[in-house]
Amino acid sequence: MKLSTIFWNNRTELAVSTEKGMAPLSLMGNSDLLGYSESINSFLGNWENLKTLKTEINIRGPELKTLKEGEFRYAPAIGKPGKILCIGLNYKSHIEETNDKPPEFPVIFSKFTNSIAGHEEDIPLPVNSNQVDYEGELGLIIGKEAYMVPENQALGHVFGYFVGNDVSARDLQRKTSQWLLGKTCEKFFPTGPCIVTADEIPEPQKLSIKTTVNGEIRQNSNTSNMIFSCKNLISYISQYMKLEPGDVISTGTPDGVIAGFPEEKRVWLSDGDVVEVEIEKIGKIRNRFVK
Template sequence: MKLVTVREGERHSIGIIKDNQVLHLAAIHHLYVSSDHNEVPAFLSDMKIFIEQSDKSLPYTTELVNFYENIEQKGESGYQDAAIPLAEAEILAPLSQPEKIICVGLNYFDHCRETGMEPPASPVIFSKYTNAIIGDKQAIELPVNSKEVDFEAELAIVIGKEAKHISEEDAEDYIFGYTILNDISARDLQFTDGQWIRGKTADTFAPIGPGIVTRDEIRGPHRLDISLTLNGEVMQDSNTSNLIFSIPYIVSFLSQSMTLKPGDVIATGTPPGVGMGRDPKVWLKKGDQLAVTIEKIGTLSNPVMDAEK
């Protein structure tokens, strides 16, 4: 399944992308139970709850999608509100309040070389905060205190259940799915400070989305093409087969120190081609358009603008 969070007026709702449409699960739920007054399960309105209750939410979502496909095949009328064209949907960040956004730095050999850093002996870990989260089509804001803002296309893991002290062999069982994260970075702040937090977690510095693809649809997460374009020009073009530390290793490694919770997001590092590694260097500017594409997941697109002073 490709799950998204969509805005319906003042409410948020969970949707499924299918055949260039977004199926509104709450609307289909009302059709399914034949009552507008039937209470919508909480997991159909909040992605974090959906993930926490995936033992119930995933089977029920399958029921709803099958039901909708059956009535659609019969050509029954009156169900137009249950699906809208993908191009018309207002898709938000799939998760707005994960407990943790954990990022792995220097996790592609070629990226280490372009930054002039040695490949690490163990994962380099830093974090972002929820103030940095934006969704597809939302604008990245250039901070007033930085002139060297960069881009980093990354495959991100979404944790599905609580994980503590788990083995590498068992790690996959704790993954709910995968999404895209663009690790926007203010390089001047990152390296002036001597640690990375301020340069990594400014407002809007964690575009995520457009959706979460469940684990069952991505059986080979280490064989995915990953690319980033800036104003239509390819800047990053690689494959997750080039990761230094594998996804199971990362999940296990982190779980030895911290309890991972459902909905936690782990960005797995960026391939070569970032702006700071180029000659001349390429920094983001007002009016730029970024697009990150990962095979089987989709494309996360964001414009760039100046932050309001």
């Protein structure tokens, strides 16, 4: 199931993406679903609510009321998670292009909720940076509390997967030994276009991932190339902190970022550039960068 958060009818609402169109929960006519309609949080850790929604969609079938593109806007797919944990240097090819050393353990850093943006939302270019870069990534959202979880059970704690872009201001990122400043500028983490529930992606390490800038392919890889897999990351992080429903892990980017180009060929993102990140079985996010 593909769950999106949308702006529609002067409110934010949860909807299901179907072949027919986008189906807001409030149009399904089921009073049991109205209490779940405002955000994804009602379904995190509550599989019964998800079963109710699936049943309702199957019952409605062709009578399901939907919205067409243009009748709504996408909101950030992940809501406002308690933790946004990002993984650096998780593809060997990316490490090689940036002349970094392969990590012995996952490199973990954070973004804050101010960085969250949605599919088709404009991303402001910081006035104090001139080296803004893209990083297409697979993201996952935790659905069940995970603490001290063994690797072979880790994927059972995932609610679903989404497409993310770990936008980075490289001059700010490298300004000190801490990456945070360059990673969490306003709207520097667009997500979407939906969250695909984990039952539809039983093997997250076999997904193609592609990033384009103004239609030109820049990144073209597969999640099978990760150094630390999704289940490894969940298990590792849970040894040190409790992962709670709604927490997000962005699993790292493959090669092809601007920072990996020879210095004389680096053309950083500028006003009007459109970046698209597409992941197999999930979908595509598109964002324009603006002054």
